[in-house]
Amino acid sequence: MIRLRLERRETAPAWLKLALAVGAILLTLLICSGLILLAGAPVFEAYGRLFLTPFSSRFDTVETAVKAAPLILTGLAVAVAFRAKFWNIGAEGQLLAGAMAAAFIGGRASLPDAALEPLMILSGAAAGAAWALLPAFLRTRYKVDDVVTTLLLNFVMFYGMTALLDGPWKDPLSGYPDSPDIRIEAEFPVLLRATRLHLGIVIALAAALVVWFVMNRTVLGFSIKAVGENPRAAAYAGIPIARVILTTAAISGALAGLAGVGEVGGVHFQVMAGLSPGYGYTGIVIAMLAALSPLGVVPAAVFFAVVITGAEGMSRATGVPVYLADVIQGVALICMLAALLFTHYRIRAVGRPAAPAIGAAPAPHRRVAEG
Amino acid sequence: MDEFLAQIFQVGFFAALIRIATPLILATIGELYAERSGVLNLGIEGTMLLGAMAGFSVGYFSGSLWLGVAAAMLAGMVMGLIMGLTTVTLGLSQHVSGIGVTLLATGLAFFFYRLIFGQPSVPPSVKPFQPVPLPLLSDIPVIGPVLFNQFALSYLALLLVPLTAFLLYRTPWGLALRTVGENPRAADAGGVNVATMRYQALVISGALMGAAGAFLSMAQFNAFTFGVVSGRGWVCIALVVFGMWSPWKSALGALLFGFIDALQLRLQAGGAFHLPYQVFLMMPFVLTIVAMAMVSRNARAPAALLVPFRKEER
Numbered sequence: 001m002i003r004l005r006l007e008r009r010e011t012a013p014a015w016l017k018l019a020l021a022v023g024a025i026l027l028t029l030l031i032c033s034g035l036i037l038l039a040g041a042p043v044f045e046a047y048g049r050l051f052l053t054p055f056s057s058r059f060d061t062v063e064t065a066v067k068a069a070p071l072i073l074t075g076l077a078v079a080v081a082f083r084a085k086f087w088n089i090g091a092e093g094q095l096l097a098g099a100m101a102a103a104f105i106g107g108r109a110s111l112p113d114a115a116l117e118p119l120m121i122l123s124g125a126a127a128g129a130a131w132a133l134l135p136a137f138l139r140t141r142y143k144v145d146d147v148v149t150t151l152l153l154n155f156v157m158f159y160g161m162t163a164l165l166d167g168p169w170k171d172p173l174s175g176y177p178d179s180p181d182i183r184i185e186a187e188f189p190v191l192l193r194a195t196r197l198h199l200g201i202v203i204a205l206a207a208a209l210v211v212w213f214v215m216n217r218t219v220l221g222f223s224i225k226a227v228g229e230n231p232r233a234a235a236y237a238g239i240p241i242a243r244v245i246l247t248t249a250a251i252s253g254a255l256a257g258l259a260g261v262g263e264v265g266g267v268h269f270q271v272m273a274g275l276s277p278g279y280g281y282t283g284i285v286i287a288m289l290a291a292l293s294p295l296g297v298v299p300a301a302v303f304f305a306v307v308i309t310g311a312e313g314m315s316r317a318t319g320v321p322v323y324l325a326d327v328i329q330g331v332a333l334i335c336m337l338a339a340l341l342f343t344h345y346r347i348r349a350v351g352r353p354a355a356p357a358i359g360a361a362p363a364p365h366r367r368v369a370e371g
Numbered sequence: 372m373d374e375f376l377a378q379i380f381q382v383g384f385f386a387a388l389i390r391i392a393t394p395l396i397l398a399t400i401g402e403l404y405a406e407r408s409g410v411l412n413l414g415i416e417g418t419m420l421l422g423a424m425a426g427f428s429v430g431y432f433s434g435s436l437w438l439g440v441a442a443a444m445l446a447g448m449v450m451g452l453i454m455g456l457t458t459v460t461l462g463l464s465q466h467v468s469g470i471g472v473t474l475l476a477t478g479l480a481f482f483f484y485r486l487i488f489g490q491p492s493v494p495p496s497v498k499p500f501q502p503v504p505l506p507l508l509s510d511i512p513v514i515g516p517v518l519f520n521q522f523a524l525s526y527l528a529l530l531l532v533p534l535t536a537f538l539l540y541r542t543p544w545g546l547a548l549r550t551v552g553e554n555p556r557a558a559d560a561g562g563v564n565v566a567t568m569r570y571q572a573l574v575i576s577g578a579l580m581g582a583a584g585a586f587l588s589m590a591q592f593n594a595f596t597f598g599v600v601s602g603r604g605w606v607c608i609a610l611v612v613f614g615m616w617s618p619w620k621s622a623l624g625a626l627l628f629g630f631i632d633a634l635q636l637r638l639q640a641g642g643a644f645h646l647p648y649q650v651f652l653m654m655p656f657v658l659t660i661v662a663m664a665m666v667s668r669n670a671r672a673p674a675a676l677l678v679p680f681r682k683e684e685r
Contacts, residue, residue, distance in 0.1 A: 039486055087466050138660070144667040145612065147413065147466060151605040155656045163649035284470055323481035330417075330475025334453070337463050337471060 005348055012343035017291040020342060021300070024289065024335040031331050032324060041318040050324075053313030054306045062195040064302070064309045066267060070095070070276070071301035072204035073259035074283025076211050079292045081132075081252035083215065085228040086139075086245050088132060090150030091256040092280025093157035096271075097131040098124035098257025100161060102264040103271040106182030116186040121203070121261055128257015129250040131157065136249030140242035154280070162273050171270070179271040188265040200262025205298065207255060212294040214251075224248050256280060282308075285333045291340060304329065384633055385517040389525055390591060392629030394419070394583035396528040399607040399614070399621045400535050401579030405451075406611055407539065408572035409552040409675040410458050413469020415580050416604030417476030418450040422584025424480035427595040428487055430497050430585075439497075440524070440585045447581025450476050451573040459569045462679030473604075484595060500524065500590040522590045524582070531579075535618040548572060552673035555680040565680045580604070602656065609659045612670050624662075631655050 033043045054064040074091045081088035088094075102120040105111070111119065135149035165177040173180075188199040215221035226234040227244045235241055263275055282304055289303070290296030311325035398419055405412035412418075422443035430439025450472055457468035488495055500522045508519035539545035550558040551568045559565050587603075588595045606628060614621025635651035 035482060082467075089470060138664055138667075142664045142667055143670075144660075144663045145608075148605060148609050148612070148663060149660055152602070152609065152656045152660050155602045155605075156653050156660070159649040159653035159656070163647040163653065166647040166649060281470075281474065284467075285474065288467060321482045321485035323478055323485055326478030327475060327482055328478075330471055330473075330478050333471035333474060334457060334468065337467050338457065338461055341461060341463070 003349070007346050007348055008344060009346045014293075016343060017293065017296070020339040021289050021291070021296070021336060024332060024339040025303070027335045027339075028328055028332040031335075032328055035324060035327060036318075036320050039318075039320040041320045046314050046318045046320050046324075049314040049317045050310040051306060053310040056313070059195070060309060060313075062192060062197050064305045065201055066196050066198070067308055068302045068305035069198075069200035069204040069262050069266075070259035070279045071282055071286055071305055072201075072298055073207060073255050073262070074279050075286030075290065075297040075301045076204075076207055076283075076294060077128075077252045077255035077259070078283045078287035079290060079294060079297055080211060080215070080224070080255065081248055082287060083228045083292055084224045084245055084248040085231075086136060086248050086252070087147040088135075088150050088249065088252050089147055089284065090132060090135060090153050090280070091252070091259075091283045092276060092278065093150070093154035094128040094131045094253040094256035095260040095263075095276050095280050096157045096161055097253075097260065098128040099260030099264045099271050099275055100164075100179075101127035101257070102261040103179050103182055106186035106264065106269075107180055109183070113185040116183065117188065117199075117265065120182075120186060120265055121258065124257045124261030124264075125254035126257070128255070128260065129253040132249040132253025132256070133246060136246050140245055158273075161271065165272065169271075177273060181270050182264065186265065187269060188262070190266075196267060198262070198266030200266045203258060203262060204301075207258065208294050208298050211251075211255070215294055220244075220247065256283070277308075282329060285329045285336075288333055288336050288340075291336075291343070382513060382516050384637060386520065387636070388626065388629040388633040389517065389521055389529075390629075391632045392625045393522065393525040393528045394586045394591065395603060395607055395610065395625035395628055396532065396622050397524075397583035397586065398580045398604060399610045399625050400528075400531050400618060401447075401576040401583070402607050402611050403535065403576075403614075403616065403618060403621055404548070404572045404579070405454075405576035406616060406676055407552045407673055408548050408569045409555060409673055409678065409680070410454070410569055410573060411465045411469060411608075411677055412451075412454055412472075412573060412576050412580075413466060413608070414450050414454050414472030414476060414577070415469075415607055416600060416602070417473030417480070418447050418577055418580040419584040419587070419604045420600045421446050421450060421476040421480045422581030423588035423599050424484050424584075424595050425581070426585030427497065427588040428483070430589050431495055436497065436500055436589050439589055440582055443581040443585035444578040445581070447577035447579070447584070448574045449577070450580075451575070451577025452570070454577070455570040455573045458679065459566050459573070462681060465677050465679075481597060484597075494594050494596070496594040497589060499593040522586070524586050524590055528586075529622075532618050532622040539618065549673075551680075552675055555675050555678075559680075559682060565682070569680075606655065606659050609663050612672075613659075613662050613666055615666070615670060616673060628655060628659070631658055 036043045036046045054060050077091045078088060101123040105120045105123050106116060135146050135153060138144040138149055139146045165179055169179050171178045171180040191197045223239045223244045226239055227241055231241055259279060268275060286297055286300040286304055289300040307325050307328055311322045314320055315322040398415060402412055402415055425446040426439040426443030429442035430436045454468060454472050457463045458465050502520050503523050505519040509515045539549060547563045548568055551563060551565050555565045587599050610621050610624040613624040632655050635654045639648045639651040
């Protein structure tokens with residue numbers, strides 16, 4: 001009798017992770033097609049619009065790339081943090097922190113022109129890092145659960161920001177709760193004439209390379225992974241756990257902060273309540289879809305930039321609510337998480353289960369996961 | 372100053388406190404069941420939102436608010452089942468599964484609200500639940516109007532606390548649930564089906580989170596808005612820690628949070644200190660973090676929280 005059994009495996013090849021991500025996305029689209037049918041639209045046309053709108057014109061393609069930049073950065077932020085099992089769900093708040101710092105620096109008349117952009121980038125990264133260090137410190141010092149604090153701090157940052165925008169930081173020339181525009185000299189250079197494609201995408205791609213290097217070629221990266229995989233063993237090996245978690249948080253927050261810098265420097269040129277349509281939360285989905293691999297984050301982010309951009313076109317053409325994009329994110333996260341099981345186990349067909357030695361526990365059979 | 376305080380602490384203030392605390396008690400007790408069984412249910416925020424949407428929609432079209440509450444609880448139970456599939460059956464990361472369920476439920480709530488109601492210029496609303504004064508009891512001075520002139524769901528939420536304490540600490544089912552959360556291996560050896568217990572806890576937790584959402588959209592407010600939950604679910608996660616996984620203390624935490632929230636509403640309405648209103652909205656979140664920092668060192672979570680149980684592995 002042929003039986004299937006799952007065996008633990010130590011490492012998974014990269015092609016497997018790619019295949020799993022593709023499989024998870026296909027499964028997600030299959031599940032979500034039910035919603036399209038409920039909305040009374042033809043499935044293939046809706047998906048056609050969803051995935052083709054972003055490539056239907058130069059404008060749409062550029063807009064997709066513009067959206068991909070912050071998504072790459074928040075995806076990296078989450079990927080780094082989750083590697084150390086620092087559960088940073090606060091990329092959204094850290095993004096806003098970075099955006100506020102960049103908008104503040106970018107509006108200073110006293111700074112020399114040439115110093116504006118470097119200072120915006122540095123201060124935005126620093127602000128994001130600081131906002132992420134707070135929950136990391138609370139965890140290492142007071143054992144406060146990082147999931148809860150990073151989530152709550154998102155709200156603290158959002159209300160704090162809108163309080164400033166409604167009060168002392170309100171643009172006197174605008175009727176809306178917006179910050180004053182940054183100086184023209186502080187606006188990020190545009191890469192493609194007459195579009196919004198700005199320096200941010202370069203920063204994001206460079207960040208992906210740097211994070212890949214740090215995670216795979218440095219002691220720090222090794223420590224981050226060790227702390228995440230087995231903190232007890234890491235402690236025995238002499239790795240200072242608390243310091244590694246704080247460093248991870250700072251890197252993660254800085255990356256999310258950079259996402260905010262790009263939105264201010266290249267897209268909005270100011271801070272307002274609707275600055276981020278949930279880029280921080282989408283970053284979690286992206287990081288997981290990339291199986292926490294820094295280079296994998298790039299295509300995963302592009303995929304979700306396509307979905308978010310395409311959802312508008314799909315909604316206009318077929319009447320399917322644009323929020324299908326949000327459902328896709330949730331379903332994709334769960335599907336990918338389930339798919340990742342296959343990186344820990346391999347399915348083996350076995351002729352007959354080995355007879356257990358007398359007195360030993362029954363052979364560890366695990367039913368193949370349903371669905 | 373005395374006059375200022377007298378103005379704030381009126382009967383209406385304490386009645387508002389209970390009203391604000393009601394959804395928090397429901398969802399916090401719901402989370403408590405899940406965590407006591409060993410599963411952190413981070414689906415809470417999205418489940419509440421989906422409950423608010425499902426409850427409101429069914430209440431709106433059926434004309435029966437209670438049918439809406441039932442629909443909200445049903446939607447919550449479905450989310451609990453999904454959480455069970457990922458964390459119990461598949462043994463996946465509870466953190467990531469929970470965030471996934473929250474994203475999914477949030478997306479579904481937005482999607483179906485837009486599908487059902489379109490984009491009306493005037494958002495649809497229902498005639499919300501009205502307070503039900505309990506005969507005789509509501510005539511007691513001070514206590515009467517505060518405690519006994521509330522929504523039916525508020526009474527149920529308050530009754531849920533002793534009921535949960537009884538179920539957890541005085542019944543075989545409760546003992547089994549707590550053992551599953553503390554030492555699933557021992558529970559399994561004692562003939563308890565760990566997976567079934569966790570599924571039950573997650574379905575109960577989803578139902579209560581759904582009811583909490585229904586309260587928001589049909590009692591506390593009279594319509595569904597995208598921001599109707601806005602972080603309350605995450606606060607409930609903190610309240611369970613703050614309450615040391617005890618139903619009484621967690622509910623007390625919810626009342627304390629209700630106090631802070633009612634206070635910020637009063638200060639906001641009174642135009643005190645001339646601060647932007649967002650500062651007051653921020654206050655409960657800051658205080659929740661401070662409270663977490665104060666208690667977390669001594670908090671002892673159920674020992675098997677976050678640990679998937681695989682019968683075959685040891």
